[in-house]
Amino acid sequence: MPTSSAAATFAETPPPLDLERGASLRAFNTFGLPCVATTLVRVHSEGDLKRVVNDPELGRAPKFVLGGGSNLVLTRDVDRCVLKVEIRGRKVLETREDAVIVEVGAGESWHDTVQWCLDHDLPGLENMALIPGTVGAAPVQNIGAYGVELKDRFDSLDAVDLITGRTVTLTAEQCHFGYRDSVFKQHLANKSVITRVRLRLPRPWVPVLGYLELERKIAETGNTHPTARQIFDWICEVRRAKLPDPAVIGNAGSFFKNPVVTAEQCRDIIGRDPEIVHYPLDDGSFKLAAGWMIDACGWKGKSIGRAGVYERQALVLVNRGGASGAEVVTLARAIQESVYGRFGIRLEPEPVVL
Incomplete structure (x- = not known):
């Protein structure tokens, strides 16, 4: 029968990395383009990333960070270690007088997160409904739609440096957000992995209604003071009518x-x-x-x-x-x-x- 110290040591042993060699990426890009990755690692935690960095083989290999694959055109096989981010979890981190801070795992679906916030009476993301991809990819692209961009609802994020393995926290200023751009598309591209994103949802909520499609919905319905849920529903209708699944x-x-x-x-x-x-x-x-x-x-x-x-x-x-x-x-x-x-x-x- 093992001693208590041995049992503790056994319990602390992390599971093996979720790794696959010669992995097809067809199912992991929304274009459905054929491609094979030399190595695919499914990242479930910050610990997984630190283990990749410290691994004698994987640590030296060039990396490619993959979220939901919704912003990607694959033209060839990927001779890199592909890190597919699947970190989960959502929670209200802090309630301030002027905003609610929500923390979300980078592997969560963006659209599902918009719905989750509305279900918890946390408006502010509704204009960005049905944008494909993951929460971790949202700051990379500074996603946006119908008058609202990620930077307008951003507080901070955590990322793991793929050289040192250290976790760093970046503010909006440090992310250098631009139009569909950020530091993660520039000098930090594939050099760090976003693990958690904190969203700042303003209080009181003020609707953003300045886009043509929303003005048409207001005219059609006569609803000049729509709720966040109504705006969400309108945007889902508009996007589904003109964008393919x-x-x-x-x-x-x-x-x-x-x-x-x-x-x-x-x-x-x-x-x-x-x-x-x-x-x-x-x-x-x-x-x-x-x-x-x-x-x-x-x-x-x-x-x-x-x-x-x-x-x-x-x-x-x-x-x-x-x-x-x-x-x-x-x-x-x-x-x-x-x-x-x-x-x-x-x-x-x-x-x-x-």
Whole structure:
């Protein structure tokens, strides 16, 4: 019979890493593109990451951090150690006079987290309903929709440094958030792994209703003071009407960023195309609707090989069945050339192309 000290030692022995060699990533990217990773490690805790860093083989191997795979175009096999983040958990961390702080594991679904917050009477994320991907990927991309970005609801995050294995906490300022950008897409790309994100939900709640689709819903329903749940429902209806479900047809959501131009550039484009959809920004610049420009160039519903432009929303590229990453990239480049030729605007892809 083991001694108590031996039993304690046995109990403290961590389970083996959840590791697979030659792993297919087709099911782990929402485009459904074929790809094999040399090594795949499913990360369930910060401890798993520290063990990867300290492992003689894995620690030296180049890394690729994978969340929900909803912002990714795989064009080749991945000769790296792929870290698939699956850290779970949600809780109210702190209730302040001006905000509630909610802490969420990086592996949780973003949309499910929006729903969880509403179910717990914690509004503030409803405008970002149905954005695909995980909570850990949200700061990387600084996700946003219908007038709200992640940075507007962000408090701080924890991440593990893949060189030292140390856990660091970053504030919004340290994350260097930009339009669909952050420090994690720049010099910290694949050098650290986000493990937990803390969201700041303002009190009192103030609805954000400045987008055209929401204004239409208000006009249709006559509801000029919608609740957060009503806004959530409206946005889900709008997104489902124009965006394909990745479980049905492979895609990565909006493929191109909406370009931001100066007021002078905007006036010039409006002079040539008066119907272009555009939104003023606080700094005097304007955001142009990339989907409108792609549609105006005649791409909606068109295909190159087995990759196509979605029939209901020109901003979304889809896998029509068996597409390769190379076909998706070829289609994207053709669209970029068309838009540049007509509008003088170079569209920038949102997904990471690997």
